[in-house]
Amino acid sequence: MKPRVRFAPSPTGPLHIGGVRTALYNYLFAKQNGGTMILRIEDTDQTRFVEGAEEYIIEAFQWLGVKFDEGVGIGGNYGPYKQSERKPMYKQYADQLIANGWAYYAFDTPEALEQKRKEYEAEKKNFQYDWRTRESMTNSLTLSAEEVAQRLANGDAYVIRFKHTPDTEILVNDIIRGEVRINSNILDDKVLYKSDGMPTYHLANIVDDHLMEITHVIRGEEWLPSAPLHVMLYKAFGWEAPRFAHLPLLLKPDGNGKLSKRDGDRLGFPVFPLQWKDPKSGEISSGYRESGYLPEAVINMLALLGWNPGNDQEVMSMDELIQLFSLEKISKAGAKFDLEKAKWFNHHYLQAYPNEKLAESLKLTLQGKGLDADMDKIIRVVALIKERLYFINDLWSQSYYFFERPTEYNEQVIKKRWKEGTAEHLMHIAEILTSTVPFDKTAAHDKVMDYIRGNELNMGQIMNSFRLTLVGDAKGPDLFEIIDILGVEETVIRLKNGIDAISKCAN
RNA sequence: GCUGCAUUCGUCUAGUGGUCCAGGACAUCAGAUUCUCAGUCUGAGGAUCGAGGGUUCGAAUCCCUCAUGCAGUACCA
Numbered sequence: 001m002k003p004r005v006r007f008a009p010s011p012t013g014p015l016h017i018g019g020v021r022t023a024l025y026n027y028l029f030a031k032q033n034g035g036t037m038i039l040r041i042e043d044t045d046q047t048r049f050v051e052g053a054e055e056y057i058i059e060a061f062q063w064l065g066v067k068f069d070e071g072v073g074i075g076g077n078y079g080p081y082k083q084s085e086r087k088p089m090y091k092q093y094a095d096q097l098i099a100n101g102w103a104y105y106a107f108d109t110p111e112a113l114e115q116k117r118k119e120y121e122a123e124k125k126n127f128q129y130d131w132r133t134r135e136s137m138t139n140s141l142t143l144s145a146e147e148v149a150q151r152l153a154n155g156d157a158y159v160i161r162f163k164h165t166p167d168t169e170i171l172v173n174d175i176i177r178g179e180v181r182i183n184s185n186i187l188d189d190k191v192l193y194k195s196d197g198m199p200t201y202h203l204a205n206i207v208d209d210h211l212m213e214i215t216h217v218i219r220g221e222e223w224l225p226s227a228p229l230h231v232m233l234y235k236a237f238g239w240e241a242p243r244f245a246h247l248p249l250l251l252k253p254d255g256n257g258k259l260s261k262r263d264g265d266r267l268g269f270p271v272f273p274l275q276w277k278d279p280k281s282g283e284i285s286s287g288y289r290e291s292g293y294l295p296e297a298v299i300n301m302l303a304l305l306g307w308n309p310g311n312d313q314e315v316m317s318m319d320e321l322i323q324l325f326s327l328e329k330i331s332k333a334g335a336k337f338d339l340e341k342a343k344w345f346n347h348h349y350l351q352a353y354p355n356e357k358l359a360e361s362l363k364l365t366l367q368g369k370g371l372d373a374d375m376d377k378i379i380r381v382v383a384l385i386k387e388r389l390y391f392i393n394d395l396w397s398q399s400y401y402f403f404e405r406p407t408e409y410n411e412q413v414i415k416k417r418w419k420e421g422t423a424e425h426l427m428h429i430a431e432i433l434t435s436t437v438p439f440d441k442t443a444a445h446d447k448v449m450d451y452i453r454g455n456e457l458n459m460g461q462i463m464n465s466f467r468l469t470l471v472g473d474a475k476g477p478d479l480f481e482i483i484d485i486l487g488v489e490e491t492v493i494r495l496k497n498g499i500d501a502i503s504k505c506a507n
Numbered sequence: 508g509c510u511g512c513a514u515u516c517g518u519c520u521a522g523u524g525g526u527c528c529a530g531g532a533c534a535u536c537a538g539a540u541u542c543u544c545a546g547u548c549u550g551a552g553g554a555u556c557g558a559g560g561g562u563u564c565g566a567a568u569c570c571c572u573c574a575u576g577c578a579g580u581a582c583c584a
Contacts, residue, residue: 010584045583110582126508128580159582177512186510186580194582201584225511225579246512249577253518256576301519304532308520312531331520333513334577341519341533347546388545398545413543463542475544 003035003215006071008205010042011053014276014285015060017337018220018250018259021302025247026218027066028303028325035215039071040208041082044198051279060273064295065318078212083204090199093207093237094160094192098140102236103192105158106139107151128188131166160193162202162229162236170228175216175245175327182228190229202226206233209242218245218327221334245327248306249334259337261285269339273298292391294353297346305335315348347390358382362395371403380485384477402485405494406472409502413474417464423499425455425462426469430495433488441484444491448480469498 007023009015030037039061041054058073070076080086097103106129108116113129116137120127127133134141139161140148151158168184192203199207209217224246234241252263264271264286275287288298300316308331309316309324316324350358359378366373385398432447433439452462467479470491476482483491 008584012584042584048583106582113582124508126580128509157582161582180511182511188580191582196582198582200582205584220578221512222578223584228511248513251577258577304519306519310521312521314519314532335520336518338518338533344533351546385545387547417543459542461542465542467543471543473544474542477545479542 001215003030003033004038004213005030005035005216005218006038006040006209006212006214007068008040008042008208008219009057010045010048011050011057012045012048013050013053013278014272014274014287015057016259016261017271017273017288017302020060020064020066020273020298021250021305022218022220022247023061023066024064024299024302025307025325025327025330026216028322029216029218029327030069031322032325036069037067038076038078038212038214039068039073039081040212041072041084042201042204043082043084044194044201044204046084046196046198056274056276063289064273064299066299083199083208086204086208087198089211090193090203090207091197094199094203097162097192097236098160100236101163103160103162104134104140104189105148105152106134106137106161106189106191107143107156107158108138109157112138129161130188131164131185134161134163134189157195159191159195161189162192162233163189164232170231172224172227172231172244174224174227175243176248176330177224177246177332180224180227184228184232187228190226192233202229202233206230206237206239210234210237210239214242216243216245216327218247221246221249245330248331250305251334251336253337253339263337267339269337269342292393293342293346294349294392297342297349300349301342301345305337306331315345343390350389350392351387355379355382355386358386358389358392358395361392362399365396366403373403377402377485384481384485388477401471401473401476402482405490405497406470408472409468409498409505410473413464413468414502414505417460417468417474418502419461419465422461422465423503425451425457426465426495426499429462429466430492433495434492436488439488441480444483444488445480466495468502470494 005026007026009019027037029035039058043049054072061068068074070078071081094103098105117127129137136142141163143151164184164187166185170182170184172180172182174180190202191200193199227244227246231241250259251257252259253267259271261271270286270288270291270293272285272287273289275290276285277283278285289295296317299318299321303316303321303325304314307325307329308314310329313324356379359375359382362378362382363373363375366378381399381402382395388398389395429448429451432451433444436443436447448462448466452459463479464474467474467476470479470482470486486494
């Protein structure tokens with residue numbers, strides 16, 4: 001049987017990178033087995049709806065190259081794929097559970113529950129709506145049938161709760177963790193159906209997974225504690241449960257604990273695939289895309305955070321990941337996010353990225369700064385500095401000196417490299433280069449080397465200061481490559497400008 | 508508190524009773540590439556496998572106890 005898996009986010013904001021990984025694992029598993037990947041939006045909590053979140057999710061996966069076969073924005077034979085649009089279908093399932101004794105009406109108001117909790121807290125106890133306490137609450141187990149009917153007829157607010165059977169051992173068979181056993185006595189009677197007429201996650205999740213014929217539920221470890229409830233729900237409905245796989249958490253790089261939005265801000269890396277602007281507060285959270293990451297790198301890095309192919313291979317394309325992936329090889333413990341490795345992956349993938357594309361990106365940056373250059377030159381520049389890139393956004397910081405003259409010169413470099421006589425030597429070199437016809441990098445190289453040798457100088461004495469006048473700093477690729485792109489005229493102008501400016505401030 | 512899950516180099520991890528006094532990658536350090544920086548290449552250091560007990564001829568690998576961490580404990584997902 002071909003697997004059917006789903007990624008089911010709730011549209012409460014941008015998609016957390018942990019969620020991205022969950023989706024990725026679902027996708028890899030589905031594709032490997034020729035199965036179906038479904039996007040379902042779990043928006044049963046209407047109070048937490050955030051404008052734009054759904055669109056964000058879809059766009060993020062498009063960027064990452066995780067493709068859904070079915071679901072919101074795509075369609076399919078199991079729709080609708082948004083739970084709010086499925087609202088009318090849940091009630092009958094809740095009713096079914098009441099009818100067969102697996103659930104009951106509860107009329108306790110939120111205030112009454114809050115009160116109860118306070119009472120318990122005063123005695124340092126924890127209130128839980130369960131088999132011990134439900135007898136003392138206001139529900140269809142304690143009220144007479146007439147009164148329940150009366151309240152229902154009156155339109156009194158109620159919820160429907162699951163009724164756990166005490167003293168039962170519930171077995172959750174998890175692909176990653178093996179058999180997890182839980183005694184039903186510690187479980188609470190979770191609300192399945194809310195007073196606003198919407199199901200809770202627990203009910204909607206089971207009903208939808210069943211109706212959509214989901215075969216494997218691959219989700220975050222934070223769901224493990226409610227897995228027994230879900231197993232019981234399948235049992236109560238008389239449905240076959242899907243297989244479960246609970247993924248380890250993504251942890252913050254320093255210390256312990258779940259990776260959160262704040263950690264990203266604090267440590268300087270994105271926690272979201274795309275940039276997100278909160279529609280209410282206007283607050284902006286950075287995204288991998290906007291930070292100059294390549295989707296291939298994000299995917300590769302994320303895939304390895306909690307999984308590996310069992311050998312030493314670490315660089316893998318999406319296709320390779322699909323081939324090699326296996327749920328059994330997912331690790332059990334949480335993984336700390338490693339920024340350095342993420343950077344390395346991005347650098348690695350950037351090297352295989354087409355120069356033309358990088359050039360287009362750089363061109364945009366140039367235009368934004370009011371600079372212009374023809375595409376041929378930009379491509380040449382890109383080819384020269386590519387190996388120094390860690391992010392697409394490094395393009396400018398690694399190449400600006402090809403497009404604008406230095407306006408300042410690194411003082412430490414001046415101190416170290418600008419000696420007596422430097423200015424004179426560079427003046428001579430400027431003259432020599434001007435009279436070099438035809439001019440190209442080989443000719444330039446030969447002339448400069450002749451000068452150095454002819455004056456019994458060593459390379460460093462000339463080249464470093466020369467570089468300083470062209471770049472403004474002690475960095476960059478081979479100097480003659482730079483000169484070649486700049487051209488004689490520009491080179492000579494920069495030489496003279498540099499000599500003037502530096503001589504002035506040196507004195 | 509209760510319940511559950513987890514625990515191998517700084518980090519991600521390999522490892523499923525002997526070939527492991529533990530392998531790889533990122534990071535770190537050193538050397539090379541001598542105009543600089545970056546990159547690249549080569550090499551090095553780095554884990555008494557959370558602790559303590561067992562089982563076994565033999566344990567990172569199996570069992571038990573403890574410790575620590577994390578997650579969950581809502582009419583949120």
